[in-house]
Amino acid sequence: MPKNMRSKKYLTPAKTLTYGFAMIITIGTFLLTLGPSSADGQKLNLIDALFTATSATCVTGLVVVDTGSQFSLFGQIILMTLTQIGGLGFMTMGTLIALAFNRRISFRDRLVLQEAMNHNSMEGILSLIRRVMIYSLVIESIGALILAARWSFEMPFSQALYFGVFHSISFFNNGGFDLFGTIHGPFGSLTRYTADPIVNMVVMVMVFLGGIGFIVISDLVNYRSTRRLSLHSKVVLSMSTFLVVFGAIVIFAMEATNPATLKSMSVGEGIFASFFHSINSRSGGLSTLSVAQMKTSTQFLIIILMFIGAAPGSTGGGIKVTVFAVLVGTMYAMVRGKEDIVFFRKRLAKESVFKAITQTWLALFLVIFVAMILSVFEDRDFLVLLFETTSAFGTVGLSLDLTPTLKEISKVILSILMFLGRLGPLTLAYALTSRAAKDPFRYPEGKITIG
Template identity: 60%
Template sequence: MKLSLKKIELTPPQILVIGFAAIILAGSALLSLPIASATGKPLSFLNAFFTATSATCVTGLVVVDTGTSFTLFGQIVIILLIQVGGLGFMTMGTLFAFALKKRISLRERLVLQEAMNQGSMEGIVRLIRKVIQYSLTIEAAGALIFSIRWSFDLGQAKGIYYGIWHAVSFFNNAGFDLFGPVTGKFSSLTAYADDPVINIVSMGLIILGGLGFVVISDLLDYRKSRRRLSLHSKVVLSATGILIAVGAVVIFVFEFTNAKTLGTLSWQGKIWAALFQSVTPRTAGANTIDLAGMRQATQFFMILLMFIGASPGSTGGGIKTTTFTTLIGAMIAMIRGKEDIVLFHFRLGKDRILKAITLTMIALFLVIFVAMVLSTTEEHPFLMILFEVTSAFGTVGLTMGLTTDLTDFGKIMIALMMFAGRLGPMTLAYALGPKTEKELYRYPEGKITIG
């Protein structure tokens, strides 16, 4: 009897979902080995799965302290997961293809297009080359400065190791750190709140990782392109600058007299801390002050920043700065009675506007639904739960202290949120939904009252 199997054709979004899931499962298996645990006893598979998901999705939420709970082997597994997750497994696969001088097929180009969130395949391989080159160069520069600075505090060998490890973590907006044995478990960069070198380099890595590789490429080619930036780059740079500036001012004003956060710092420390806490919700995950000690108004404001997130084609998550800008543009256009959204003298197409609205609504429903579910299973204040869920969706990694107290169900839900946030709601929807066919007819237009 002859058995025939129908060939399964996977779409690019489905390949991305399966690829990331496979990396997470492989990472979970490695982190659950005794050799990865500092105690010599294997980490529970759920905690290993949570850590691997957080690393691959470049989030930074942790149920066990990275610096004290993992051996050198475990820490290397985590940083490799961060690198692969930040750049994307297809980008890493393309790197090996380049090394072996293998031709990139049409199907692989389609998956790369989906992974980099590009509108077409034109120049996609050239972009991937630049992504790899820029990433390694920026990480190397950050690692060098970090290594020199931390060598004074930790010794040369440990300083170099910490420098390389944290440069990769921060550029990929992961937020993982190894300072548990140095400054206490889950302390992040709180010991360096007023250190200008650590603040400037960390924020520089986080911002560059969150801008997106298309924008970095555009900036480096600025002179060659007759000092012209694309509309995408202008929107990303403008939105990023405004959000950081507004965020820093709001945090500075709200926390200025709070003895648990900025109140005890010098003027210089207050400015650095306000800036850092404005940058880090853009999916970075590191912090220099105690977030649980912040006033509720500041915590809610940071939730908004985490929901917006970084920019398309970057190592960050969230609904993205371009989506937020499009929604603000739509609101302004409607208030002014204009039909078109115009940004930098360019009109946005209706498909861009509908995609921005769809993406935002899916993300909003997802965050609200998971927050409501967890509010019934986790015995903590709702604001703390909403903060955690938004942090997971935006692949941020900031927490008010809930992560270590999560139930097993809570860990699974937060892990799924990190997965959804890294891939993006639209990619997941396309991967899980049925293939759509073009409609052969249109219904007559109707009118309803709005507002």
């Protein structure tokens, strides 16, 4: 067998995803360094371009330069394209193009799609990919039109329409990028729209839909005819709802007396803002309040929410809500002395438990290790460094105003972390190691003291 055939044969789905995202980031970095990408015509330095391209492709939203004032229309379109590709996945986009030209999708391509979508099987994967594109176009189009109509009261309609399209793609893909730097000041995010019900509702709905994943959206759309939801969808929806409500209650309780955030607002506005930040803390990365001025306890809660993240097969990151649910279920089963972990009268396979524990430990080790490395180069409180690190890993994009002031080496480190966070620690582990064959025997059981 020729050498190139052998190398192709061993290009696993995990490796394909890793190389694919790396290639897109490389192309995006090159395009952002070009003079026409900058508003002033000056080339963006390589490290800042790399960080921005990685943040867009990994749908994070952390920025070292203000998006609205730094980039020209050409540069903004590049970021919008990278965000769309990063959110849907390059394999999804490539498959849709292939289907449009009646190209055959190979078995190997289906394996990669299954890995990219975190789908349990290859059955119906192409049908799911088609639905992904339809759902994305419909949701983003509706969001763009509503936002354009709202912002047409503040700016010319052509600009409002462009803002609507850009931000709709950014919001649904949990990208976190905004263009209001030229209007409301650099790095302002959506702080001028704290009490705006239209902007807040559109953002919350789009971020939530992007965060629950396409498999769940498909289940919800088909529920009228099927009258059933998969176990995956039930776990994602119940756990996501719990985290949103719990996060909002805690944020409101802790920030209600903070004059820099909720104290000056009415109760209704405070509840609205609390729900907004609870939803965005797990993936969206948008803010209507200054996160840097929040209490330390609130910032730590946001770190936890960012670490948990969104659902598998979504545009968000983190360890995923299903992993968190499995960890909670495992703890509950152990405390109650039960042998099985049961959700909605379904018993989980042991493999799911081992995978959830492994993914959590890999993620925890990665976040803590990178935060420790950053503490060597950055003279800031460790909580600030941990916040920024978790935001990068969870592809969230919230910041305590540290990112724009980072040293070059720190930007490179966080770029790598965003890349790892988008792929997932387990996917990277699978890409770097070959699957070992099962042992033909089992060792005798031993016991150690626990607790």
